[in-house]
Amino acid sequence: MNLLIGGMALALAVTAWVIHPMIFRRWGLLGxxxxxxxxxxxxxxxxxxxxxxxxxxxxxxxxxxxxxxxxxxxxxxxxxxxxxxxxxxxxxxxxRKSHTCGFANPSDSRFCAGCGQPLT
Ligand SMILES: [Zn+2]
CATH class of the missing domain: 1.20.58 (Methane Monooxygenase Hydroxylase; Chain G, domain 1)
Structure with a gap:
């Protein structure tokens, strides 16, 4: 029984960890x-x-x-x-700063949101 509860708690924690960027990004807390x-x-x-x-x-x-x-x-x-x-x-x-791929990234970006290459 304890194993089942522990497993469910672990599954809930993993799910929360996976989806939290999607929720917090919309709320503007991560960036x-x-x-x-x-x-x-x-x-x-x-x-x-x-x-x-x-x-x-x-x-x-x-x-x-x-x-x-x-x-x-x-x-x-x-x-x-x-x-x-x-x-x-x-x-x-x-x-804004444009990358060679043509994607205009925010100036504080470290990677291009269009192609994923690091920005210099
Ligand atoms: Zn790019």
Whole structure:
């Protein structure tokens, strides 16, 4: 019985240890919340631009007809424009530094959030 309780306590402790960064990051206790938001906006910008590129590839490959292409492209363009403007508002400040991969990282970053390489 004690082994079962001990095992459950250990499993609970391990689970809490694994998920705590996800919870505390959102609360801003592990780092600067504005930095996390800036990284999120930069990631959204990259995803939106990649989605636009994908829809162009799909059209070139003949996977989309003209009507679907125009509908999807219009929606993705509006989304990409919002994402680029939000990310540009961040990169306009001096707190950003661009890595060679093109990802704009917060100035206090030690590693690139885009590719994982150490920043010099
Ligand atoms: Zn990088």
């Amino acid at each position: 600067d919340g504005s930095t996390a938001d800036a990284v999120d906006r930069e990631a959204r910008r990259r995803v939106a631009l990649a989605a636009l590129k994908d829809v162009e590839y799909d059209r070139a490959a003949g996977k989309l007809d003209e009507q679907d292409y125009r509908e999807i492209r219009g929606r993705l363009e509006a989304e990409a424009l919002r994402a680029v403007r939000a990310a540009d508002a961040d990169s306009g400040s001096a707190r």
